[in-house]
Each structure stands twice: as structure tokens, then as C-alpha cells.
Amino acid sequence: MKKANHQLIILVCIIFCFTTATFANDDPLPSWNEGESKEAIFSFVNKITNKNTSSYIQPAERIAVFDNDGTLWAEQPMYVQLVFAIDRVKQLAPEHPEWKNKYPFDAALEGDINKLLKNGNRSLMALIMASHAGTTTDEFSTIVKNWLSSAKHPKTGRSYTDMVYLPMLELLTYLRSNDFHTYIVSGGGVEFMRPWIGKVYGIPPEQVIGSSIKTKFIMKNGEPVLMRLPEINFIDDKEGKPIGIHQHIGRRPIAAFGNSDGDLQMLQWTMSGEGKHFAMIVHHNDAKREWAYDRKSHIGHLDKALDEAKSKGWTIVDMKTDWKQIYITKKVSH
Amino acid sequence: MKKANHQLIILVCIIFCFTTATFANDDPLPSWNEGESKEAIFSFVNKITNKNTSSYIQPAERIAVFDNDGTLWAEQPMYVQLVFAIDRVKQLAPEHPEWKNKYPFDAALEGDINKLLKNGNRSLMALIMASHAGTTTDEFSTIVKNWLSSAKHPKTGRSYTDMVYLPMLELLTYLRSNDFHTYIVSGGGVEFMRPWIGKVYGIPPEQVIGSSIKTKFIMKNGEPVLMRLPEINFIDDKEGKPIGIHQHIGRRPIAAFGNSDGDLQMLQWTMSGEGKHFAMIVHHNDAKREWAYDRKSHIGHLDKALDEAKSKGWTIVDMKTDWKQIYITKKVSH
Numbered sequence: 001m002k003k004a005n006h007q008l009i010i011l012v013c014i015i016f017c018f019t020t021a022t023f024a025n026d027d028p029l030p031s032w033n034e035g036e037s038k039e040a041i042f043s044f045v046n047k048i049t050n051k052n053t054s055s056y057i058q059p060a061e062r063i064a065v066f067d068n069d070g071t072l073w074a075e076q077p078m079y080v081q082l083v084f085a086i087d088r089v090k091q092l093a094p095e096h097p098e099w100k101n102k103y104p105f106d107a108a109l110e111g112d113i114n115k116l117l118k119n120g121n122r123s124l125m126a127l128i129m130a131s132h133a134g135t136t137t138d139e140f141s142t143i144v145k146n147w148l149s150s151a152k153h154p155k156t157g158r159s160y161t162d163m164v165y166l167p168m169l170e171l172l173t174y175l176r177s178n179d180f181h182t183y184i185v186s187g188g189g190v191e192f193m194r195p196w197i198g199k200v201y202g203i204p205p206e207q208v209i210g211s212s213i214k215t216k217f218i219m220k221n222g223e224p225v226l227m228r229l230p231e232i233n234f235i236d237d238k239e240g241k242p243i244g245i246h247q248h249i250g251r252r253p254i255a256a257f258g259n260s261d262g263d264l265q266m267l268q269w270t271m272s273g274e275g276k277h278f279a280m281i282v283h284h285n286d287a288k289r290e291w292a293y294d295r296k297s298h299i300g301h302l303d304k305a306l307d308e309a310k311s312k313g314w315t316i317v318d319m320k321t322d323w324k325q326i327y328i329t330k331k332v333s334h
Numbered sequence: 335m336k337k338a339n340h341q342l343i344i345l346v347c348i349i350f351c352f353t354t355a356t357f358a359n360d361d362p363l364p365s366w367n368e369g370e371s372k373e374a375i376f377s378f379v380n381k382i383t384n385k386n387t388s389s390y391i392q393p394a395e396r397i398a399v400f401d402n403d404g405t406l407w408a409e410q411p412m413y414v415q416l417v418f419a420i421d422r423v424k425q426l427a428p429e430h431p432e433w434k435n436k437y438p439f440d441a442a443l444e445g446d447i448n449k450l451l452k453n454g455n456r457s458l459m460a461l462i463m464a465s466h467a468g469t470t471t472d473e474f475s476t477i478v479k480n481w482l483s484s485a486k487h488p489k490t491g492r493s494y495t496d497m498v499y500l501p502m503l504e505l506l507t508y509l510r511s512n513d514f515h516t517y518i519v520s521g522g523g524v525e526f527m528r529p530w531i532g533k534v535y536g537i538p539p540e541q542v543i544g545s546s547i548k549t550k551f552i553m554k555n556g557e558p559v560l561m562r563l564p565e566i567n568f569i570d571d572k573e574g575k576p577i578g579i580h581q582h583i584g585r586r587p588i589a590a591f592g593n594s595d596g597d598l599q600m601l602q603w604t605m606s607g608e609g610k611h612f613a614m615i616v617h618h619n620d621a622k623r624e625w626a627y628d629r630k631s632h633i634g635h636l637d638k639a640l641d642e643a644k645s646k647g648w649t650i651v652d653m654k655t656d657w658k659q660i661y662i663t664k665k666v667s668h
Contacts, residue, residue, distance in 0.1 A: 060538060137580060181540075194584045204394060205584030206515075206540075212581060217573040217599055224602045226580055233581075239551040246471060246560055247546060247567075248582060250528045250539030265551055268558045 028174040030324075031167040037280070037322045040315045041171065044278040045178050048254065055276045059179035063253040065209075065245060065266060066172070068186035068193065070259040070300040071282050072201060074163040074327075076291040077154065078113060078299055081192050082124065084147055086111070088131035096130075105130070117298060125232070128189070133213055133230035136220070137191060140228055144195045158327070161200050166328045168257075168282075172201055180255070183207045185245055187237035187262055191228075209244045211236045237262045242269035259284065264305040267314065279314040281305060286320040362508040364658075365501040371614070371656045374649045375505065378612040379512050382588065389610045393513035397587040399543075399579060399600060400506070402520035402527065404593040404634040405616050406535060408497040408661075410625040411488070412447060412633055415526050416458065418481055420445070422465035430464075439464070451632060459566070462523070467547055467564035470554070471525060474562055478529045492661075495534050500662045502591075502616075506535055514589070517541045519579055521571035521596055525562075543578045545570045571596045576603035593618065598639040601648065613648040615639060620654040 032038040047055040048062070069075035089099070089108045099105035104123035107115035116123060135143065153163055172182050182203055184193060190210030197203050212233040215226040236244040242265050245253060255278040256263070256270035267279045284300065285292050294302040309316050319326070366372040381389040382396070403409035423433070423442045433439035438457035441449035450457060469477065487497055506516050516537055518527060524544030531537050546567040549560040570578040576599050579587060589612040590597070590604035601613045618634065619626050628636040643650050653660070 190581070190584070206582065208584065215577055215580065217576050217603070224576065224599065224606050226577065242551050242558065243549050243560065246549065247524070248540065250524070250542065265558065269551070272558050 028177065029167065029170045031170055033322055033324055035322055037315050037317050040278075041174075041280075044255070044276065045175070048276050049178050057254055057275060061251060061254060062175075062178070062180040063183065063249060063251055064175050064180045064255040065183045065185040065241075065253045065257070065270065066168075067258040067260070067263045067266070068184050068188055068210075070284065071257055071263070072164060072168050072172075072184075073160065074153070074165075074290065075300050076284075076293065078117075079188070080160045081188050082127075083151065083160075084144070084192065085124075085127045085131040086116075087147060087151065088143070089127060092131065129213065129230040129232075132189060132192070133228045135228055136225040137215060137228060138225070140191055141195045144192055148196055161196055162328060164200055164328050165282075165323070166325050167323045169201065169328060171257075172203070175255070176202070181207065183209060183245075183249065183253070185209045185236065185241050185266060187211055187235070187240075189213075190236075209236060209248045211240075239265050241266035245269065254278065256280070257282070258305070260300045260302045261305045262301075264308065267305065267308075271312070271314075279309070279312075280317060281309045281314060282317045282319065284319055286323075286326070289326045290319060362511065363501065363504045365504055367656055367658055369652075369656055371649050371651050374612075375508075375614075378589070378610065379509070382610050383512050391588055391609060395585060395588060396509075396512070396514040397517065397583060397585055398509050398514045398589040399517045399519045399575075399587045399591070399604065400502075401592040401594070401597045401600070402518050402522055402544075404618065405591055405597070406498060406502050406506075406518075407494065408487070408499075408624065409634050410618075410627065412451075413522070414494045415522050416461075417485065417494075418478070418526065419458075419461045419465040420450075421481060421485065422477070423461060426465065463547070463564040463566075466523060466526070467562045469562055470559040471549060471562060472559070474525055475529045478526055482530055495530055496662060498534055498662050499616075499657070500659050501657045503535065503662060505591075506537070509589070510536070515541065517543060517579075517583065517587075519543045519570065519575050519600060521545055521569070521574075523547075524570075543570060543582045545574075573599050575600035579603065588612065590614070591616070592639070594634045594636045595639045596635075598642065601639065601642075605646070605648075613643070613646075614651060615643045615648060616651045616653065618653055620657075620660070623660045624653060 029038055029041065047053060048057040050056055066072055069079050086108045089105055093099055093109060099109060104116050104119065104126055108127055132140070148159070148161060151160060152158065153160060156163065175182055184197060184203055184207065186193060188210050190208055190212050193208050193210055194205040197208055198205065214229045214231045214233045216229055218225060218227055234240065234244065241263065245266065252273040253270045254273070254276065256267045257280045258267055259282040271277045271279050283294065283302070283306070284290060293300060294306060363372055363375065381387060382391040384390055400406055403413050420442045423439055427433055427443055433443060438450050438453065438460055442461055466474070482493070482495060485494060486492065487494060490497065509516055518531060518537055518541065520527060522544050524542055524546050527542050527544055528539040531542055532539065548563045548565045548567045550563055552559060552561055568574065568578065575597065579600065586607040587604045588607070588610065590601045591614045592601055593616040605611045605613050617628065617636070618624060627634060628640060
């Protein structure tokens with residue numbers, strides 16, 4: 001009898017282990033705690049992929065759009081692209097002695113972020129123009145890749161591409177496994193994102209929508225190149241996001257993911273189409289593991305979109321309680 | 335012996351019929367006559383899809399770009415979109431009594447094409463602005479679809495979407511069956527093309543690149559809409575084509591198909607990347623079954639690109655001898 005009991009316990013253990021392992025493997029969002037946000041994601045995907053319901057949506061129409069800064073990777077204490085622009089201004093400074101006494105370049109060279117940000121977007125634009133133009137598109141791609149392979153975050157000391165949110169990576173993969181087409185729709189520069197986004201998010205260059213400067217087609221040593229010009233082409237932020245989505249995709253997304261007021265119009269546009277839709281806002285409220293900011297932050301300002309999300313019942317991710325883990329564990333090799 | 339002979343003949347016939355049927359079914363380009371053009375297409379596709387050679391190209395990189403007017407459908411005696419613009423000006427004329435005495439609207443209302451074209455693109459632009467703006471993007475899509483469902487070509491009496499080239503449709507299908515991603519890159523308006531291009535060419539809206547006017551995101555009766563503005567956003571022609579391709583796809587195509595000087599830079603851009611590439615020009619030299627035009631034509635002007643194609647050994651499709659049949663036989667239902 002004792003032996004039989006022993007065997008029974010072992011058997012139960014084996015079954016339990018197998019079941020747990022199976023459940024663990026079956027969960028496509030293991031870094032998400034059980035709760036309203038996780039349930040809302042599953043519920044939406046189950047509804048639109050079930051052929052037997054009126055909510056069913058064809059795979060071709062399963063367009064999901066993701067903001068990047070603050071939605072897929074960290075954006076504090078300042079946008080990664082701004083750090084890149086400052087580093088590039090420093091690198092180019094020897095060719096521009098006049099920058100020493102010219103705002104906003106002086107602020108960038110001194111590393112004085114408050115001084116740099118005091119004029120809002122205008123000074124950032126001047127910095128972007130000077131640091132992002134003057135090369136071919138191919139050269140710029142190499143410059144971005146080289147920078148990312150060595151740059152480190154000032155607080156965590158990690159590579160920027162290692163500060164990608166694991167729960168969001170799981171979400172991207174989960175949606176794609178359900179035949180969604182995942183797009184980035186970011187205020188950031190499209191040519192700043194494309195060189196690394198394939199490796200990091202599994203998103204191909206043709207599914208990246210972003211801000212851009214103009215380019216010019218010229219022949220250089222008998223070969224055609226696209227030269228990057230110091231002139232704004234498109235700002236993919238706020239009202240620009242639905243415009244960029246329409247220009248690029250020509251279909252209305254059925255799911256949108258953002259974290260700031262810059263994403264509000266993209267969320268509104270997504271939620272106003274026919275059929276089932278899904279809108280989600282990542283709320284940064286975890287000062288310990290990441291950052292806590294919303295209505296009063298200059299970076300990732302979240303105010304109107306938070307109110308609208310609450311009033312319309314959009315999913316608000318509570319980073320502190322919804323996410324088991326924030327960043328990816330594995331380093332991304334460049 | 336006689337009976338045996340008889341049986342042998344039947345057997346040979348059966349084998350012959352089977353073989354012929356098999357060959358016919360196996361040919362992905364049945365409307366193309368055997369010849370250099372057809373061979374060049376097969377040779378290129380075989381090389382880049384063969385994993386055992388150094389020419390192999392990953393499916394993700396198999397981007398093929400197609401001009402539309404004159405490459406995929408007829409463009410004579412004038413671009414279909416221009417016919418649409420004239421019809422729309424006529425429709426809107428009662429709201430604009432001033433158009434009667436204002437160029438180029440007077441020319442459009444009188445149906446005087448020579449007068450309309452005498453100022454080149456500038457008058458066409460004025461016509462496009464007036465006839466393509468002032469609606470939401472959704473409304474414009476419906477307007478285009480409705481127009482196409484009833485408009486007839488002045489010479490053939492066929493629907494414009496029935497004047498698509500069968501050999502090119504076969505080519506699109508053949509490339510896609512070899513994991514190519516087929517894109518339209520046209521000087522025509524992206525929003526004029528997207529409403530019908532899925533049904534006619536099997537190309538989804540996100541793979542259509544074209545000229546565009548600006549849009550504005552506004553709230554209309556509490557719902558977000560994109561209003562079409564009478565302001566040029568992007569001209570996807572000549573140097574604009576590689577720029578549009580880079581903005582939209584972010585990869586260099588490996589195959590490009592055009593028919594006029596407006597496609598030259600797209601062809602150059604495609605041919606200057608690394609690895610194997612393919613460039614093709616459709617040469618309209620079949621006055622009997624279609625039209626014959628090149629160096630002296632205002633529509634589909636082909637001069638420099640023809641010289642460059644010849645000097646660089648690009649494939650030049652001789653419509654008269656390369657194509658068994660020009661247009662599709664089946665009507666496209668709208």
C-alpha cells in the first residue's frame with residue numbers, strides 16, 4: 001500500500017508538471033500578469049479570429065499599429081533619437097566651429113538638456129536637421145547601426161535596444177501568430193528606426209512609418225544615391241499618425257497601441273472604423289522598475305489620451321501590476 | 335498487326351495530349367511567345383530562387399516594382415486618371431460657373447484635349463486639384479469605384495479595368511508564386527488606384543505607391559475623417575519614384591518594370607543595388623492590337639530609357655512579337 005501511494009504521488013507529480021509546463025507553453029503572453037489588460041487582448045484576438053462569429057476579420061485586414069518610444073522601448077530621460085542627435089552633433093562639431101556659440105548646438109555640445117528642451121520642438125528640429133542630413137540613405141543607416149552598437153543608456157548602462165519591453169515583444173509575436181500585420185507608427189525618424197527594427201521587433205522596413213526629411217535622387221560616381229536633405233518631409237505625430245497610416249497602408253488599423261497624447265489621433269482613427277477594434281495605452285507608473293510619468297511629463301506627455309481612454313473604456317496597461325518583467329533579458333547583438 | 339498499330343497510334347496520341355496539356359499547364363506565362371523576353375524572365379527568377387547558387391535572394395528581399403499606366407494597363411489616348419478628372423470637372427461644373435471661362439477648366443468642359451494638354455503638367459495639376467480634393471478619403475474611394483464601374487474607353491468601348499495587359503497579369507502572378515512582393519509605383523494618384531487595384535492586379539493597398547495630395551485629420555459629426563486638400567503632397571514620377579520606393583518600402587527592389595522615361599530612375603535605382611537584378615521596359619509597337627508610340631509621344635514618352643535599356647542590356651518587351659494576347663479576356667466586375 002505504501003509503495004502504491006508513493007507511485008501515485010509520483011504519477012500526480014508527473015501529471016502536474018506536464019500540465020503546468022503545457023499551460024506555461026500555451027500562454028503566448030507569459031510576462032503579463034493575469035488581469036483585465038491580458039484578458040482584453042485575448043478576448044479581442046479570439047473574437048476577430050473566430051470564423052463562426054460576425055466579429056471575424058480577414059487576415060489581410062488585421063493591421064495593428066504600434067507607437068515606438070514609450071510603447072515598445074524606454075523613452076526616458078529623453079528620446080533615444082535625441083541622444084543620437086546630440087552625439088552626432090558632438091562628432092560633427094570640429095567641422096562646425098560656429099556651433100559653439102549658436103543655440104541649440106551650444107546646449108547639445110554642453111550636454112545641457114534643460115537648455116536644449118526649453119524651446120520645445122523647434123530646437124530639436126534644428127538639431128535633427130543638422131545631424132541627420134548630408135549623407136546618403138545607405139551611409140545614414142550604417143551611422144545609426146554603429147551608434148546603437150556602442151551607445152549605452154545613462155541610467156541602466158544597457159544598450160538602448162536591450163531596453164525593449166518584453167511584454168510588448170510577446171504581444172507583437174502573439175498578434176503575428178494570429179496573422180496580424182504589425183506596423184510601427186512613430187514620431188521618430190523612419191530612417192533612424194529601420195536599421196535595427198527588423199532584428200529587435202521582427203518588423204520589416206516596409207512596415208515602419210515615421211517622421212522623415214526629404215531626400216534627393218542624384219548620380220554619385222555614376223551610381224544613383226538618395227541624398228538626405230536638411231528639410232522636413234513629414235512629421236508622424238498627433239494628427240500626422242492617421243495621415244501617415246493612410247498614406248502608407250491605405251487601410252484602417254483594427255488595433256492600435258500607444259502611450260502618449262501623440263498617439264491619440266491614431267487611437268481615435270483606429271477605433272472609428274467598422275467592426276471590432278482594440279485600443280491600448282501603456283501607462284508608465286513603475287518608478288522602481290522603469291519610470292513613472294504622465295500628465296506633467298514633457299517626454300511621453302499623457303493627458304488627453306488618458307482621459308479619453310478612461311471615458312471610452314480603452315485598455316490601459318498598468319505597467320506596475322500588469323507586467324511581470326519590463327525589459328528583455330537577452331541582449332540584442334548588432 | 336493493324337489493330338496493334340491502331341492501339342499504338344491511340345497511345346501515342348494520349349501521351350502527346352497529356353504531355354502537351356502538362357506543358358501548357360506548367361507554363362506560368364502562356365500569353366508570352368517564346369523568345370528573349372520570356373527567357374530572360376525565367377532565367378532571372380530561376381537564378382535568384384535557387385538556394386544552391388550565390389545569386390539566391392531571400393523571399394523578404396524579393397521586391398518587384400511595377401509602373402501602372404502603359405505597363406499594366408493601356409494609357410492611350412490619355413491617362414485614365416485624366417479622363418476621370420475631366421468627367422469629375424463636368425460633374426462639379428454646376429457648382430462652379432466660373433470654370434466656363436477659366437483655363438484649363440474650359441478645355442476640360444469642351445472636351446478639347448489638345449487645348450488641355452498644351453500647357454503640360456501644370457494644367458493637369460490644376461484639374462487634379464479641383465477634381466480630386468474636397469471630399470473625405472472614404473468618399474473619394476467610392477467616387478472612383480462608381481466612375482470605373484460605368485466609364486468606357488473611347489476607342490474600344492471596354493471598361494478601363496478590362497484593358498489590363500494579360501501577359502503582365504501572368505507575370506505578377508508568376509512572381510508572387512515565387513515569393514516576390516509585387517508593388518505598384520505609379521505617377522498616378524495613390525487614392526485613384528487603391529480602390530480597384532486589389533481586385534484587378536491582386537495587389538493590396540499597402541503595396542501601392544503613387545502621387546498624392548495632402549490630407550487633413552478632422553472631426554466630422556464626432557467621427558475622425560481625413561479630408562483631401564487641394565495641395566500636392568508628392569509626385570511619384572521620374573526622380574520621385576526611387577524616393578517614393580525608399581520612403582515606403584525602405585528596401586531596394588530587385589526587379590523593376592516600366593514603359594516610359596518616367597520609370598528611368600526607378601530602373602536605375604533597382605539595377606544599382608547589390609546582387610542580381612532585373613529591369614524590363616514594355617515597348618508599345620503594336621498599332622494594330624494596341625498602340626505604337628515611344629520617342630515622340632506626350633503620353634508614355636519613351637526616349638532616354640529606351641537608349642539606356644539598349645546600352646545596358648535591359649529586357650525590352652516587343653509587344654507585337656512577345657505577346658500572344660494583349661488584354662485580359664474576362665471582364666472585371668466592380
